[in-house]
Amino acid sequence: MLSVKRILVTGGGGFLGSHLCEKLLSKGHEVLCADNFFCGNKNNIIHLYGSPRFEVIRHDVTFPLYVEVDEIYNLACPASPVHYQRDPVQTLKTSVHGAINMLGLAKRVRAKILQTSTSEVYGDPAVHPQRENYWGNVNPIGIRSCYDEGKRAAECLFADYHRQHGLRVKIARLFNSYGPRMHPNDGRVVSNFIIQALTGKNLTVYGDGSQTRSFCYVDDTIDGLIALMDKTDDGFIGPMNLGNPTEFTILELANLVIEMTGSKSKIEFRDLPQDDPARRKPDISLAAELLKWNPSIALIDGLQATIRHLKGVIES
Ligand SMILES: NC(=O)c1ccc[n+]([C@@H]2O[C@H](COP(=O)([O-])OP(=O)(O)OC[C@H]3O[C@@H](n4cnc5c(N)ncnc54)[C@H](O)[C@@H]3O)[C@@H](O)[C@H]2O)c1
Numbered sequence: 001m002l003s004v005k006r007i008l009v010t011g012g013g014g015f016l017g018s019h020l021c022e023k024l025l026s027k028g029h030e031v032l033c034a035d036n037f038f039c040g041n042k043n044n045i046i047h048l049y050g051s052p053r054f055e056v057i058r059h060d061v062t063f064p065l066y067v068e069v070d071e072i073y074n075l076a077c078p079a080s081p082v083h084y085q086r087d088p089v090q091t092l093k094t095s096v097h098g099a100i101n102m103l104g105l106a107k108r109v110r111a112k113i114l115q116t117s118t119s120e121v122y123g124d125p126a127v128h129p130q131r132e133n134y135w136g137n138v139n140p141i142g143i144r145s146c147y148d149e150g151k152r153a154a155e156c157l158f159a160d161y162h163r164q165h166g167l168r169v170k171i172a173r174l175f176n177s178y179g180p181r182m183h184p185n186d187g188r189v190v191s192n193f194i195i196q197a198l199t200g201k202n203l204t205v206y207g208d209g210s211q212t213r214s215f216c217y218v219d220d221t222i223d224g225l226i227a228l229m230d231k232t233d234d235g236f237i238g239p240m241n242l243g244n245p246t247e248f249t250i251l252e253l254a255n256l257v258i259e260m261t262g263s264k265s266k267i268e269f270r271d272l273p274q275d276d277p278a279r280r281k282p283d284i285s286l287a288a289e290l291l292k293w294n295p296s297i298a299l300i301d302g303l304q305a306t307i308r309h310l311k312g313v314i315e316s
Contacts, residue, residue, distance in 0.1 A: 011075030013040030093135030095150025175243025209251030
């Protein structure tokens with residue numbers, strides 16, 4: 001029998017957060033979404049407003065929050081370079097002060113808390129694929145550092161609150177996720193290519209396009225997050241990689257998007273930005289073993305749903 005929980009989702013107005021709120025509601029839980037809408041959008045959650053089990057508060061996690069909840073999913077953080085580089089100091093504060101505030105709240109109300117960390121903690125990895133025990137290769141003072149180092153510090157805080165205060169914490173390291181409700185112009189590669197293809201612009205590939213990424217469809221990501229949160233409290237805190245290990249070069253992705261949209265767009269090569277990692281691929285054996293989790297949605301199917309969504313955004 002399901003026990004109904006009161007669950008706080010910070011960053012619930014964003015891409016992943018909105019899907020998470022939706023999924024948790026569909027499971028019968030009460031959901032409180034806290035977002036300052038720095039880069040989220042109310043349209044992502046407007047369809048949930050009718051539910052009496054759903055509430056939204058405009059709140060910046062760099063300030064304390066006093067609510068009574070059983071679980072906290074801490075997603076609040078600008079996640080794309082365009083957004084996190086717009087105000088790097090606020091990005092770092094969101095990761096660090098946000099983690100301290102949400103951990104403080106979890107400690108006060110004895111809630112279980114999950115942090116959405118990122119594959120960016122591996123930086124430009126010197127080992128491939130990346131396992132959780134790899135410590136990373138991160139530039140501490142570069143233009144991506146506000147995000148990468150902020151997330152690393154947040155992981156440290158989660159681990160220390162667990163060790164020092166016995167808090168029940170979980171750390172998920174998410175690799176690139178994509179799907180409907182991605183921001184249409186925040187520069188993330190999947191949405192970028194689709195929008196460029198749908199509007200007849202050239203697809204901008206940075207470097208020679210041989211750098212690889214792995215893309216996990218949003219439904220798979222959300223299932224993984226919930227499975228990690230729901231895992232029996234046996235002291236396991238993570239970190240745990242969640243992502244799709246099937247690797248594609250950026251050039252392959254660009255060609256696939258052109259083909260699937262039937263676009264006449266061409267590919268345009270640009271200089272590689274600073275600290276752009278050459279390869280990214282998760283080793284997900286830990287998630288497969290402990291959660292029996294494996295992504296199940298193929299890139300072609302996920303892209304179809306994402307293209308449909310972004311077509312709607314352009315038309316509206
Ligand atoms: N999408 C991915 O591929 C991916 C990969 C790795 C990690 N993540 C992590 O998952 C989380 C969600 O990512 P997303 O893709 O949904 O990003 P997103 O930008 O769509 O959502 C982030 C949300 O957090 C909110 N936010 C930002 N700063 C805040 C603050 N100070 N207080 C309250 N709310 C704030 C934004 O308004 C937005 O709604 C982020 O923490 C991100 O680092 C995402």
